[in-house]
Amino acid sequence: MKPFTLSILMLASGLPGLSAAETAATDTLGGHKLRPLEVMGIKQVPDGGVAVEAVTRISGAETRRLGIESAKGVSIITPNFYMPDYGSRMTSSIYVRGLGARMDQPVVGLSVDNIPYLNKDNYDFDVADIESIDILRGAQSVLNGRNTMGGQINVRTFSPLRTKGLRAMAEFGSGNTGKAAVSYYGQFGKVLGMSLATQFKHSDGYFKNEYDGQKLDKENSGSMRWKTAWKPSEAFSITNTAVLSLNRQGGYPYERVATGEISYNDECSYRRTSVADGLTVAWAGKRVVVTSLTSVQYMDDRMVLDQDFTPEPYFTLTQARKEWAFTEDLFTRGSRGKYSWLGGVFAFGRRTSMGAPVTFKDTGIRMLIEQQRNNINPYYPISWDTREFVLDSDFTLTSGGVALYHESTWTPGNWRFEAGIRLDVEHTALSYHNFTDTGFSTKELNSDGSYSDYNHTDILIDDSGALDETFVEFMPKFTASYTAGDFKPYLTFSKAYKTGGYNTQMFSDVLQQRIMASMGIPANYTLEEIVAYKPEHSFNYEAGVHWTPQAVKAEAELTLFYIDCRNQQLTVFPPGTVTGRLMTNAGRTRNYGLELSASYHPFDELMLRASYGYTNATFRSYNDGRADYRGKHVPYAPENTLFAQIMWQVPQLRFHGITPVLDVNARCAGKIWWNEANTISQPFYCLPSCSLMFDAEYWNLRLWCENISNTHYSTFYFMSIGNEFVQRGTPRRFGATLRIKI
Numbered sequence: 001m002k003p004f005t006l007s008i009l010m011l012a013s014g015l016p017g018l019s020a021a022e023t024a025a026t027d028t029l030g031g032h033k034l035r036p037l038e039v040m041g042i043k044q045v046p047d048g049g050v051a052v053e054a055v056t057r058i059s060g061a062e063t064r065r066l067g068i069e070s071a072k073g074v075s076i077i078t079p080n081f082y083m084p085d086y087g088s089r090m091t092s093s094i095y096v097r098g099l100g101a102r103m104d105q106p107v108v109g110l111s112v113d114n115i116p117y118l119n120k121d122n123y124d125f126d127v128a129d130i131e132s133i134d135i136l137r138g139a140q141s142v143l144n145g146r147n148t149m150g151g152q153i154n155v156r157t158f159s160p161l162r163t164k165g166l167r168a169m170a171e172f173g174s175g176n177t178g179k180a181a182v183s184y185y186g187q188f189g190k191v192l193g194m195s196l197a198t199q200f201k202h203s204d205g206y207f208k209n210e211y212d213g214q215k216l217d218k219e220n221s222g223s224m225r226w227k228t229a230w231k232p233s234e235a236f237s238i239t240n241t242a243v244l245s246l247n248r249q250g251g252y253p254y255e256r257v258a259t260g261e262i263s264y265n266d267e268c269s270y271r272r273t274s275v276a277d278g279l280t281v282a283w284a285g286k287r288v289v290v291t292s293l294t295s296v297q298y299m300d301d302r303m304v305l306d307q308d309f310t311p312e313p314y315f316t317l318t319q320a321r322k323e324w325a326f327t328e329d330l331f332t333r334g335s336r337g338k339y340s341w342l343g344g345v346f347a348f349g350r351r352t353s354m355g356a357p358v359t360f361k362d363t364g365i366r367m368l369i370e371q372q373r374n375n376i377n378p379y380y381p382i383s384w385d386t387r388e389f390v391l392d393s394d395f396t397l398t399s400g401g402v403a404l405y406h407e408s409t410w411t412p413g414n415w416r417f418e419a420g421i422r423l424d425v426e427h428t429a430l431s432y433h434n435f436t437d438t439g440f441s442t443k444e445l446n447s448d449g450s451y452s453d454y455n456h457t458d459i460l461i462d463d464s465g466a467l468d469e470t471f472v473e474f475m476p477k478f479t480a481s482y483t484a485g486d487f488k489p490y491l492t493f494s495k496a497y498k499t500g501g502y503n504t505q506m507f508s509d510v511l512q513q514r515i516m517a518s519m520g521i522p523a524n525y526t527l528e529e530i531v532a533y534k535p536e537h538s539f540n541y542e543a544g545v546h547w548t549p550q551a552v553k554a555e556a557e558l559t560l561f562y563i564d565c566r567n568q569q570l571t572v573f574p575p576g577t578v579t580g581r582l583m584t585n586a587g588r589t590r591n592y593g594l595e596l597s598a599s600y601h602p603f604d605e606l607m608l609r610a611s612y613g614y615t616n617a618t619f620r621s622y623n624d625g626r627a628d629y630r631g632k633h634v635p636y637a638p639e640n641t642l643f644a645q646i647m648w649q650v651p652q653l654r655f656h657g658i659t660p661v662l663d664v665n666a667r668c669a670g671k672i673w674w675n676e677a678n679t680i681s682q683p684f685y686c687l688p689s690c691s692l693m694f695d696a697e698y699w700n701l702r703l704w705c706e707n708i709s710n711t712h713y714s715t716f717y718f719m720s721i722g723n724e725f726v727q728r729g730t731p732r733r734f735g736a737t738l739r740i741k742i
Contacts, residue, residue: 052416052481052490054137054544054559054595056081056611060130060158064739065647065663065691067704068133069126071110071153076641076667078135079595079613081108081151086716086727088251088270089221090303092123095637096137096150097561098591098617099538102571102636103505104583105498107150109140113157113227113241115278115295116144118325118350122274122299125245126223128181128197129158129167137595138561139496139540142420142477145346145403149496149538159239160185160193161229166742169199173704173735176204191232197225206730207253210263211311219249239280247272254309254716257724266306266316274299288334297325308721313361314368317508321354331405343406352397358508362387368721369512373519379445380454382519389438393507399499401426407477414484420477420494429468430502430531434511436461440519459515471535473497489545498536498569503583507531533583539564544595553601563591568634570676572624587621589634605649613641622676633673640684642668649695661693674717680724685713687729698741705734 056078058068068074071092075083082095094100094108101107106120117123133155140148163185171179183197205217223245230238252268255261278295300322308314331344360369365384374381407420439458443451475497481490510530544559567585597611617634633639645665653660670684691704710732717726 052418052479052488053492053542054557056135056137056597058133058135060132063130063133065661065693065702066665067691067706067737068130069128071123071155074133074135074153076669077611077643078137079597079611079641079643080593080615081135081137081613082638082641082669084715085730088249088303089124089247089272090121090270090301091716092120093636094120094123094150097563097593098589098615098634098637099150099563099565099568100637101569101583104501105536105569106147107498109144109148109152110155111153112155112243113239113278114280114293115241115243115276115297116293116327116329117276117297118327118348119299119323121301122272122297125247125274126199126201126221127155127157128169128199128223128225129163129183131156131158137559138492138542139477139494139538141475141496142405142407142422142494143342145405145422145424146401146426146473146497146499149498149536149540157197157225157227157241158183158185158195159229160187160195160227161231162193163195166740168740168742169737171735171737174733175206176202177733177735178202179737191230193229195225195227197227199223205250205253206733207262207728209253210261211265216250216253216262216268219247219251221245221247221249235284237280237282240277242277243275245272245274245276252305252309254718254725254727256309257726263311264306264309265311265313267304268306268309269304270301272299272301274301287336288332290332291330293327293329295325295327297323297327299323299325307358308364308723309725310723312363314364314721315361316359317356318359319354319356321352323350323352325350338411340409340411341407344404346403346405347401349400350398352395354395354397354504355393356395356504356508357390357392359388359390365389369516373516373521376521380442381445381451382440382442385439385441389436391436391508391511392434393504393511394433395504395507396431397429397502397504399426399428414482416479416481416483418477418479422473422475424473424475424497425470426473426499427468427470428499428501429466430504431466432464432504432507434461434463434507436511436515438515457518459518461511461514467502467531469500469532471499473535486549487545487547490543492540492542494540494542496538496540500533500535501583503531503533530584533569534567534585536569536585537566539566554599556598557596559595561591561593561595563589565589565591570635572676584624586619586629586634587623588619589617589622590620591615591617591634605651607645607647609643609645609647611641611643615639619676624676627677629676632676632678635673635675635678638669638672640668640670642666642686657696659695661695662690663693664688664690680717682714682717685711687711687713700739702737702739703735704737705732707732 058074072083072085075081080097084093093102094106096108099107110117110123112127136152138151140152144152164187165185167183169181179201181199183195185195187193200222203219205215207216209216226242228240248271250269253262276297281292283290303319305317307317327348329344329346331342333342365387370382370384401424403422403424405422407418410417437460441456442454444454446452475495477494479490479492481488541562542559547556566588568589570584570586572584593615595613599609601607615637617637619629619632622629648662650660650662666686666688668686670682672682674680688708689706690708691702693700693702713729714726715729
């Protein structure tokens with residue numbers, strides 16, 4: 001075997017962050033070694049199978065023991081990685097090391113079978129037959145580009161060239177939740193394999209709307225994945241993955257803090273249909289490997305919100321969107337002696353068509369428009385023509401870009417030096433059409449206390465316009481590491497960024513203010529002041545050490561980090577009584593902290609594992625015109641995350657080829673500040689869970705319970721028209737999962 005092909009084999013069989021414990025944990029439903037040329041889409045190149053920087057790997061066997069089916073499932077297991085479960089599957093906020101935002105651009109990239117998902121609203125979906133999940137913490141912008149300043153998630157599913165036969169899964173649990181999955185892996189000779197994996201989920205939900213007594217978070221979802229792998233020679237490989245995903249759900253069980261109840265009168269729901277296809281082509285020569293990753297994605301989704309979340313008819317939002325995206329990543333990798341390199345070109349295009357009408361209803365018209373106006377001028381009160389009208393907005397957002405990147409590695413002796421650089425050029429454009437057709441009548445207060453007609457005002461607003469902007473970003477990265485026996489310390493510096501964008505949700509508020517201006521009430525802001533937000537930049541400094549002792553089955557990793565973030569993007573509610581959310585830029589923030597993870601096998605049947613993350617993220621400068629938040633903690637990012645796990649294969653109870661496996665673990669997070677003023681927060685909380693698996697060669701049965709203590713905690717907080725709301729975390733849940741392999 002050629003030396004460089006051997007290095008690719010080492011990459012395939014020892015991806016970043018693979019601990020000794022995870023290596024020893026055999027997946028009886030699909031344990032296998034990886035072959036060269038089948039995972040070449042992964043760019044992070046470890047040295048001898050050990051990552052240089054901070055990476056967490058979760059094996060396929062571990063995902064099944066912990067019930068992980070999506071990116072949200074790795075929350076807290078990975079130190080300083082927090083992905084709260086709230087709202088619906090559209091709300092996929094991610095916070096890493098104090099970085100993150102609730103809307104628009106993500107801070108972490110997601111790739112499933114080499115398909116990079118560009119829209120974080122499409123991050124939350126279940127994946128069948130996961131082989132591994134790698135979570136790279138810290139800036140990954142040089143190799144992965146825009147919106148990866150907090151990290152990168154790589155999910156890989158089983159290859160039909162390495163897996164055979166039929167797999168089936170059935171699960172039933174609390175909330176009348178049922179899941180089913182069936183997949184088949186077939187091979188045609190030694191060079192061609194195909195697989196078809198399907199799954200379905202139904203849940204009645206856990207949260208009740210007191211207004212009508214119905215469950216809010218019902219869900220029906222499913223997916224189908226067709227994967228084809230062709231490997232006609234050791235030097236050439238083609239893999240194509242096509243995925244169809246469907247989701248229909250309620251959601252948004254927001255509890256009003258003042259009453260402690262979830263109660264609202266209008267519909268809240270989310271539905272999504274997405275299609276993605278990814279083609280990976282790899283060719284290996286004597287000293288170079290060329291890889292092409294091509295993807296096409298389509299998403300059609302619709303969100304309906306009772307935007308005031310009260311029993312009163314204030315206003316509703318319906319956001320319907322269709323989005324197409326295309327990506328191409330072409331890169332080469334090679335080595336000569338102590339020097340190796342990776343370089344390539346990346347291009348993408350994305351087009352989104354969206355309508356987002358806000359419907360004002362009776363209470364909203366009376367309280368937010370008529371009452372405000374009449375309090376200012378009671379001598380000439382107004383009354384609206386109708387008790388319902390629409391502020392309509394249509395948008396077309398297009399973006400596209402191209403990037404050049406390169407990373408060189410020089411390994412003299414025990415030292416390893418890496419230098420990377422990326423040049424990103426991106427153009428984004430927004431065309432909009434805002435319109436409304438309504439009106440109001442004005443009365444005059446007479447001296448005898450009666451009212452007489454004064455005049456009538458027609459309001460016809462029909463605005464169209466276009467905005468565009470070009471971003472040019474230059475991102476360097478430097479890493480130095482040293483191997484000293486079982487220890488590998490390293491230092492790294494990198495620059496990263498998150499792209500800017502437009503506040504489409506604020507157009508309805510601009511229309512509302514134009515209406516108020518027609519009644520003599522001055523506007524709080526103009527379209528030009530709030531429509532665009534700037535890119536976010538970070539300068540990242542990281543030091544760490546990996547410990548991989550040869551004498552014992554153990555592994556440990558310690559990471560220290562410091563992040564200087566400029567123009568951090570924050571989701572806020574602008575001043576006044578508004579219907580939308582606003583993405584704005586804080587002046588500057590400073591984040592520092594540490595991450596510690598370790599695993600240990602005192603003997604083959606027992607695994608101990610723990611990970612801890614600490615983040616101190618505060619504003620260095622941020623004044624929103626109402627208050628100065630210097631020194632305050634950045635909201636929504638937890639200060640601490642903690643995961644602890646004990647897994648024991650009970651040899652004393654082994655019988656007839658069936659091995660009981662006991663897994664006890666806990667996920668803990670907090671303190672989480674809910675606003676920039678740091679006046680309200682979620683204290684530190686823990687969610688203990690356990691499972692008992694009966695594991696056999698061709699089947700296993702897992703009995704599980706999550707949140708055993710039924711801990712009462714919140715995953716989200718916000719304000720709407722002056723009211724405070726939270727979403728509570730899901731209560732105690734239990735169930736059983738049966739898996740079969742034929």
